Amino acid sequence: MSRRRTTWTFVVLVVGLVIASILEICIGPMGIPIRQIVPDTIAYVTGQHSTDALVVGAIRLPRLLVALLVGAALATTGAVLQAVFKNPMSDPGVIGVSSGSAMGAILTIQLGISTTRLWVRPVGAFICGIGVVVLIYRLATVRQRTNLYALLLAGVAVSSFCSAIITLILSLSPLQTMEEMLFWLMGGLDGSNWSEVLLLAVFVFVSLVVFLVIGWALDIMLTGEEHAEGVGVPVQRIKQLSLAMCALLVAVCVSTTGVISFVGLIVPHLLRGFVGSTHRYLIPASALGGAILLSLSDLVARMAFSPVELNVGIVTACLGAPFFLYLLFQRQRAWQRS
Numbered sequence: 001m002s003r004r005r006t007t008w009t010f011v012v013l014v015v016g017l018v019i020a021s022i023l024e025i026c027i028g029p030m031g032i033p034i035r036q037i038v039p040d041t042i043a044y045v046t047g048q049h050s051t052d053a054l055v056v057g058a059i060r061l062p063r064l065l066v067a068l069l070v071g072a073a074l075a076t077t078g079a080v081l082q083a084v085f086k087n088p089m090s091d092p093g094v095i096g097v098s099s100g101s102a103m104g105a106i107l108t109i110q111l112g113i114s115t116t117r118l119w120v121r122p123v124g125a126f127i128c129g130i131g132v133v134v135l136i137y138r139l140a141t142v143r144q145r146t147n148l149y150a151l152l153l154a155g156v157a158v159s160s161f162c163s164a165i166i167t168l169i170l171s172l173s174p175l176q177t178m179e180e181m182l183f184w185l186m187g188g189l190d191g192s193n194w195s196e197v198l199l200l201a202v203f204v205f206v207s208l209v210v211f212l213v214i215g216w217a218l219d220i221m222l223t224g225e226e227h228a229e230g231v232g233v234p235v236q237r238i239k240q241l242s243l244a245m246c247a248l249l250v251a252v253c254v255s256t257t258g259v260i261s262f263v264g265l266i267v268p269h270l271l272r273g274f275v276g277s278t279h280r281y282l283i284p285a286s287a288l289g290g291a292i293l294l295s296l297s298d299l300v301a302r303m304a305f306s307p308v309e310l311n312v313g314i315v316t317a318c319l320g321a322p323f324f325l326y327l328l329f330q331r332q333r334a335w336q337r338s
Contacts, residue, residue: 006281009274013288017068020295024064027299029307030055066192067298067312068291069200070253071263073207075290076283077246078264080211083218083279084242085140085151088269089327092250093261093320095155099162100132101125101247101254106181110169122199125251132158133243187260187313189298196256203252207245208287214238215279222277260313262320263290269327 026032032040036052043050044057074092081090092098108124136158140151166185170178217238220228225235253260267289268282275281294312297319301310 006275009271009285010288013285013292016292017288017295020292020299021064021068024067024295024299025056025060027303028055028060032056032060062194062197063189063192063298064295065197066200066257067189067295069197069204070189070257070260071290071292071294072287073200073204073249073253073290074260074263075267075286075293076208076211076264077249078290079268079279079282079286080218080242080246081264082268083222084239084246086222087151088272089152089265089324089331091262091265091324092246093259094265094324095136095151096132096158096162097129097247097250098254098259098261099159099166101129101251102185102259103162103165104128104251105255106166106169109177109181110173119199121255122252125255126248128162129251129254130244130247132162133247137243185259186311187258187316188301188311189257190309192257200252200256203249207249208283210241210245211283212280214241215283218242218279219277258311258313260294260316262316262324263293265327266320266323267293269323 022034022037025037026034030051032052032055037056040050040053040056041061043053044061078091081092081095082088084090085095102125104124104127105121107128108121113120136151136154139154142150166181170181173181217228217233217235220231220233221235221238228235268286271285271289272282275285294316297315298312301312301315304310304315
């Protein structure tokens with residue numbers, strides 16, 4: 001990809017991020033003029049809690065930041081998983097990581113320990129999420145080669161198992177707890193707060209730094225693992241680190257917003273056509289693209305059937321499921337031609 005095209009892609013993404021952020025804050029049952037965003041934010045920070053300041057500072061701004069951070073996290077996780085498994089159809093939702101993390105989060109709710117500490121739910125989600133990653137990777141890999149269809153089948157099987165466990169827990173739970181658990185299954189940003197923003201910001205920042213540092217290794221691994229090992233890349237360590245960081249990031253996202261599918265599938269696949277497969281460009285581009293996609297999806301979820309609010313996971317699923325089927329159809333046609 002030409003440097004000029006890559007530069008313009010980032011310019012468009014940054015402008016799109018600014019526009020999406022403004023729309024997310026301004027549009028709602030109570031409209032906020034653009035010129036009031038900064039004054040209302042300052043008023044909220046300084047303790048002048050007028051109605052507009054509370055709407056911006058306590059509701060819409062943390063919700064926007066959670067959407068941006070989770071969107072960036074899911075998209076970059078998708079880009080890394082696609083490099084590790086060497087296929088464009090890998091995604092935290094498709095290969096079962098999201099379902100495993102949701103099962104872990106729901107288990108902490110059922111056991112009554114999720115409200116004791118902010119970190120308990122992410123830890124439970126991470127333990128189950130990393131377990132799912134290891135299991136699927138083992139099932140789909142033979143002689144250090146990952147089979148695409150084995151990966152998808154393993155993801156479906158493990159997701160079905162996790163869904164069965166979740167359904168069992170739901171059926172044994174009281175109504176109030178069941179309603180809380182259903183939130184994690186559909187994915188939503190309502191109720192976002194500044195504690196979640198801080199938690200997500202730390203993990204997303206650290207993960208992005210790690211992904212950028214190992215980006216050169218992921219680039220070489222795309223040419224073949226044997227070649228990568230021949231030039232000194234510690235392939236197995238890079239894989240283990242990548243999968244662990246992806247599982248951790250997805251776990252934190254799921255524990256905060258519930259299961260939001262297909263962001264990690266759509267964004268990296270589309271942006272790869274504009275910035276190429278070099279991860280020092282693809283990872284930050286995916287972060288920006290994921291943030292834009294999830295913030296706009298949340299806007300649609302809030303306003304499409306206003307005053308009724310949809311879960312944002314429904315919107316991303318409506319976008320991602322047809323896209324996934326299109327990719328699967330394209331891969332099948334390519335396989336038949338070969």
